[in-house]
Amino acid sequence: MTSTLATFLSLAVDGIAYGMTLFLISVGLTITLGVMRVVNLTHSAFAMIGGYIALWFIQRAGVHFFLAVPLAVVATMAIGALLERTLYRWVYGTHGLGQLLMTIGLTFIITAIVKNLAGTQLQSLPLPPSLQGNFSVGPLTLSVYRAFLIGASAVVAFALWLGIERTAFGARLRAAVDNQRMARCVGINVPVVFSVTFAIGCGLAALGGALGSPMLPLEPYYGLKYLVIVLIVVAVGGLGSLRGSLYAALLLGLIDTLGRYYLPALGAFVIYLAVLAILLVRPRGLVAN
Secondary structure (H helix, E strand, O other): OOHHHHHHHHHHHHHHHHHHHHHHHHHHHHHHHHHOOOOOOOHHHHHHHHHHHHHHHHHOOOOOHHHHHHHHHHHHHHHHHHHHHHOHHHOOOOOHHHHHHHHHHHHHHHHHHHHHHHOOOOEOOOOOHHHOOEEEEOOEEEEHHHHHHHHHHHHHHHHHHHHHHOOHHHHHHHHHHHOHHHHHHOOOOHHHHHHHHHHHHHHHHHHHHHHOOOOOOEOOOHHHHOHHHHHHHHHHHOOOOHHHHHHHHHHHHHHHHHHHHHOOOOOOHHHHHHHHHHHHHOOOOOOOO
């Protein structure tokens, strides 16, 4: 294997790992925006919250990485469920502008709180020894952490697809979205279904924020800094399409990683040019519902 091919494959793995991180963070927004029809611009802030909670568990409470991350996910889901019942439910029936203003305002509030509590320095979760270092596949050297991130994200994607497409709860969610009045007539508790769905979306964002912190470091402005790329993933994938979000995240992750390496003069503009081209050809996204 030539060094050029080895470099390309290594970059491809990095791009896939980055794409899977974007998928974890954005898939919750795919559910709330595309399925529940809620414009939630606070979504990236929940990824930041999950990352900081996991960091607190590790640094202050001495909890192991593999326990701190699930605890952070559960804690973020609880925060999301509380906010959904106290704030978000008041904007469900409003127009998109009202939802946008409320959620972006909430993002600024969360940013200010995190800035005062955690400071402004960049931080990431310390990886356990089992996720550090590299391993070899033939002549190719790969990062253990990135391989773990890809595998964990793939498992989450499959479990999420099963949960929505093959379970009773998924059927209730789809029924509640399609026709709330009819769903209530057949005994579905629509508010509870929406609360659980919103909490799951926040938990997925928290998982992405925690696992992806070595690639996307935590900072108070995390929720604003990565909001655009998360919205891009949802738009390119297609509103409400889990499969589309996965395709879009992987594609954009690869384009961004390879573009920064092979076209350094264009830098971050490569991904926006790619998004423009994709949406010109597929204005409703890669997988339109």
